[in-house]
Amino acid sequence: xxxxxxxxxxxxxxxxxxxxxxxxxxxxxxxxxxxxxxxxxxxxxxxxxxxxxxxxxxxxxxxxxxxxxxxxxxxxxxxxxxxxxxxxxxxxxxxxxxxxxxxxxxxxxxxxxxxxxxxxxxxxxxxxxxxxxxxxxxxxxxxxxxxxxxxxxxxxxxxxxxxxxxxxxxxxxxxxxxxxxxxxxxxxxxxxxxxxxxxxxxxxxxxxxx
Numbered sequence: 001x002x003x004x005x006x007x008x009x010x011x012x013x014x015x016x017x018x019x020x021x022x023x024x025x026x027x028x029x030x031x032x033x034x035x036x037x038x039x040x041x042x043x044x045x046x047x048x049x050x051x052x053x054x055x056x057x058x059x060x061x062x063x064x065x066x067x068x069x070x071x072x073x074x075x076x077x078x079x080x081x082x083x084x085x086x087x088x089x090x091x092x093x094x095x096x097x098x099x100x101x102x103x104x105x106x107x108x109x110x111x112x113x114x115x116x117x118x119x120x121x122x123x124x125x126x127x128x129x130x131x132x133x134x135x136x137x138x139x140x141x142x143x144x145x146x147x148x149x150x151x152x153x154x155x156x157x158x159x160x161x162x163x164x165x166x167x168x169x170x171x172x173x174x175x176x177x178x179x180x181x182x183x184x185x186x187x188x189x190x191x192x193x194x195x196x197x198x199x200x201x202x203x204x205x206x207x208x209x210x
Contacts, residue, residue, distance in 0.1 A: 013054055015044050030057050048077075071140055071158055090162050094187055099202055103179040106207045122165065129161040174209060186192065 007020040009029040017037065023029055030052075032040065039059045043050050046062030047072040060070050060077065067078040067084035111119055124142055131138035140154075147157040184204055189195050
């Protein structure tokens with residue numbers, strides 16, 4: 001029994017592969033090995049280049065970064081200033097969004113265990129407590145109901161509300177300050193190494209009271 005070995009071909013003009021038995025037109029088709037297939041594929045999908053040199057196929061491999069372009073004259077990758085600027089702009093915009101989401105997640109973690117109804121009442125509770133602290137004749141319908149149902153002295157509840165609101169305000173201040181500090185550093189970054197290191201820090205960021 002004769003074993004039929006199929007060859008893989010690559011079209012230099014269309015940057016496509018095809019087994020030899022499907023190719024009827026030999027123009028621009030070149031036989032390639034398995035190793036060449038991998039290298040050509042990496043070059044095509046990774047911002048590199050494929051070309052013919054003295055009748056033999058050559059390929060660059062994957063670009064070192066998104067802002068590198070292949071220079072056919074020197075047959076090497078070079079940094080494109082315009083691509084580098086665009087890459088850093090997109091990278092920073094993405095990381096700014098990640099930073100905002102992380103800050104929200106940390107803040108929401110401080111509120112874990114509170115029902116949404118109670119969270120939405122915090123501003124009103126604080127407003128009534130501060131108003132009563134200034135004038136004990138101020139209207140405080142929400143706090144009066146809470147104190148009555150909890151069966152605790154109204155003055156005690158007012159103090160608890162004020163203390164809790166101050167603690168939360170301090171915690172949020174820490175989160176905001178840290179997010180802004182990260183943002184300042186991000187906007188000042190100029191290298192991929194700096195952005196990568198900062199991205200790791202943001203990913204590992206956890207709430208710590210100063």
